[in-house]
Amino acid sequence: MTLVLNRIDDRLIHGQVVVGWGQPLDVKSIVLVDDAVASSDWEQDLYRMGVPPEMEVRFHSAADGAPLLDGYRTEARPGILLTGDIATMRALVVHGGVRDVNVGGIHHRAGRTQHLRYVFLTAAEEAALAELVTLGAVVTAQDVPATRAVPLAELVAARLSA
Numbered sequence: 001m002t003l004v005l006n007r008i009d010d011r012l013i014h015g016q017v018v019v020g021w022g023q024p025l026d027v028k029s030i031v032l033v034d035d036a037v038a039s040s041d042w043e044q045d046l047y048r049m050g051v052p053p054e055m056e057v058r059f060h061s062a063a064d065g066a067p068l069l070d071g072y073r074t075e076a077r078p079g080i081l082l083t084g085d086i087a088t089m090r091a092l093v094v095h096g097g098v099r100d101v102n103v104g105g106i107h108h109r110a111g112r113t114q115h116l117r118y119v120f121l122t123a124a125e126e127a128a129l130a131e132l133v134t135l136g137a138v139v140t141a142q143d144v145p146a147t148r149a150v151p152l153a154e155l156v157a158a159r160l161s162a
Contacts, residue, residue, distance in 0.1 A: 002073060002075065002077070003072055003078075003080070004025045004027065004078045004079065005080045006080075006101050007021070007082050007083070007101075008083050008084070008101065008103050009106075010084050010105055012032060012047060013030060013047045013051060013082065016105070016144065018050060018052070021144070022080070025078055027078050028077040028079060029055065029058065029077055029079035030057045030058070031058045031069075032058070033061070033062055033066075033081065033082070034061075034062075034084050035061045035062060035088070038060055038061040038064070044057075047059075062088045066091060066094075067096070069092065086106075090131065093132050093135050093136070101140075102140060102141070102149075103119055103155065104118070104141070104143060106121060114159070115155050116150065116158060118141075119141050119155065126156050129152055129155075130156070133152060
């Protein structure tokens with residue numbers, strides 16, 4: 001599959017990914033890279049239930065997924081690469097050659113500050129996203145295709161009151 005989107009979303013597979021991105025991009029496959037999900041048949045079954053039958057889902061750990069990305073990029077069918085956290089995406093940038101990163105949903109948790117309606121970050125997470133840029137990735141935040149992609153510098157500068 002051609003990877004048409006490399007997304008960080010802590011909810012992993014859900015309606016916004018499957019319908020909001022999947023339909024407009026004509027996605028036929030999702031590559032979900034998450035160490036915990038990759039080792040849990042039960043969680044994999046749950047995530048498979050969230051996609052239509054014609055959409056394939058592949059599960060990998062970060063270590064196993066990174067070397068497979070070149071192969072996924074050469075397949076004809078469009079697909080989404082999906083991670084639930086910045087650290088996993090970092091591994092894919094470093095070892096898998098990911099160059100465009102979409103921050104799609106990092107939600108509220110203690111210690112995080114709201115930057116956009118759908119992005120809450122700690123100072124360490126801000127620094128981790130900035131590191132992705134130094135590693136050669138273009139990082140933007142965008143919840144759905146119809147909205148404007150927010151560049152990382154603007155994302156980090158934004159602070160919303162809760």
